[in-house]
Amino acid sequence: MSKKVLILADIREGKLRNVSLESLAAAKMVADGGEITAAIFGSNGKELADTLAHHGADKIITVSNQELDQYTTDAYFQAFKQVIDHVGPEVIFTGHTAVGRDVSPRIAARIGAGLLSDVTGIEVDGGKVVFTRPIYAGKAFVKKAVKEGIIFATLRPNNIPAQEADTTRTADVEDLSVTLAADTIRTIVKDVVKKSSDGVDLSEASVIVAGGRGVKSEDGFKPLEELAQLLGGAVGASRGACDSEYCDYALQIGQTGKVVTPDLYIAAGISGAIQHLAGMSNSKVIVAINKDPEAPIFQVADYGIVGDLFEVIPLLTEEFKKV
Numbered sequence: 481m482s483k484k485v486l487i488l489a490d491i492r493e494g495k496l497r498n499v500s501l502e503s504l505a506a507a508k509m510v511a512d513g514g515e516i517t518a519a520i521f522g523s524n525g526k527e528l529a530d531t532l533a534h535h536g537a538d539k540i541i542t543v544s545n546q547e548l549d550q551y552t553t554d555a556y557f558q559a560f561k562q563v564i565d566h567v568g569p570e571v572i573f574t575g576h577t578a579v580g581r582d583v584s585p586r587i588a589a590r591i592g593a594g595l596l597s598d599v600t601g602i603e604v605d606g607g608k609v610v611f612t613r614p615i616y617a618g619k620a621f622v623k624k625a626v627k628e629g630i631i632f633a634t635l636r637p638n639n640i641p642a643q644e645a646d647t648t649r650t651a652d653v654e655d656l657s658v659t660l661a662a663d664t665i666r667t668i669v670k671d672v673v674k675k676s677s678d679g680v681d682l683s684e685a686s687v688i689v690a691g692g693r694g695v696k697s698e699d700g701f702k703p704l705e706e707l708a709q710l711l712g713g714a715v716g717a718s719r720g721a722c723d724s725e726y727c728d729y730a731l732q733i734g735q736t737g738k739v740v741t742p743d744l745y746i747a748a749g750i751s752g753a754i755q756h757l758a759g760m761s762n763s764k765v766i767v768a769i770n771k772d773p774e775a776p777i778f779q780v781a782d783y784g785i786v787g788d789l790f791e792v793i794p795l796l797t798e799e800f801k802k803v
């Protein structure tokens with residue numbers, strides 16, 4: 481049975497995040513021919529509408545209030561709620577990002593829907609939609625279906641591939657006027673301070689080179705940064721490395737850090753504690769470099785290198801330079 485689907489476009493620094501396009505691919509899977517609408521907030525929404533159309537949106541609702549140029553809980557909540565009332569969707573998807581994780585539970589509570597958070601896979605069996613999501617901090621995965629009411633899910637970035645762009649596709653664009661009561665918006669973003677130095681967003685990077693306490697110092701991250709840059713990836717870290725002040729907490733991956741699913745995850749000098757695995761064990765290919773052959777990281781690694789990271793990483797960098 482066809483379903484009306486609404487996705488919330490996730491924007492950072494005026495650009496669409498990939499998870500927005502992945503949400504459209506997920507929408508296509510469940511819509512079964514039903515209309516797919518993308519909601520996009522902020523003053524440059526119209527400029528991004530074409531990309532959403534090329535990736536599967538049938539209709540685009542822009543809400544161009546300036547208050548939505550930067551994410552704030554109150555403004556996004558009010559705008560998104562009004563878009564939902566306007567569209568009347570049977571399925572809603574947001575990214576499992578800082579934005580989606582914050583706004584979605586509020587909306588779900590307000591509209592009386594359940595929320596499937598951090599979805600990593602979707603299967604459609606006849607009319608039944610089955611979602612996969614982690615439990616016990618990523619130690620296991622569970623499959624769930626929604627029995628009744630609105631299907632509402634946040635989708636983990638990098639798990640559901642976006643569709644190829646079809647530049648011949650067009651979509652109706654509607655500029656919706658919403659009411660954002662000024663006295664109910666309790667926060668103002670005055671400045672955005674970027675902590676990570678490189679341009680690749682860790683949670684959407686296709687390659688991550690992560691360092692642990694084994695890097696031994698801030699300088700010890702330099703060979704990892706060089707390899708990450710060469711591969712067009714991002715640098716990540718274990719909490720061990722962050723606690724030791726070798727790097728910023730913005731790089732932390734794991735249960736209390738970022739959850740990532742890159743195509744390639746290189747873990748250097750990371751022991752593989754369960755809290756770290758919770759953030760990266762779903763990566764497509766895992767390469768572990770560790771001096772200790774008994775390190776638990778090797779149990780989840782596709783390729784294990786027993787050795788000193790300060791010898792292995794430069795060797796890898798030299799080899800990749802030849803490709």
Ligand code: FAD
Nearest residue numbers: 692693694718719720734735736737749751755756771789
């Ligand atoms: P260690 O466990 O000290 O491991 C360092 C590794 O480096 C060792 O295996 C060693 O053999 C290897 N090594 C040393 N020198 C070299 C070298 N020259 N070459 C190669 N290998 C070398 N951790 C996270 O990562 N993310 C989280 O989100 C997180 N959340 C947590 C939440 C809670 C509630 C708790 C209690 C803990 C959490 N932790 C988290 C911490 C976690 O339990 C571990 O303490 C942490 O992951 C260890 O970091 P590490 O692997 O870098 O350090």
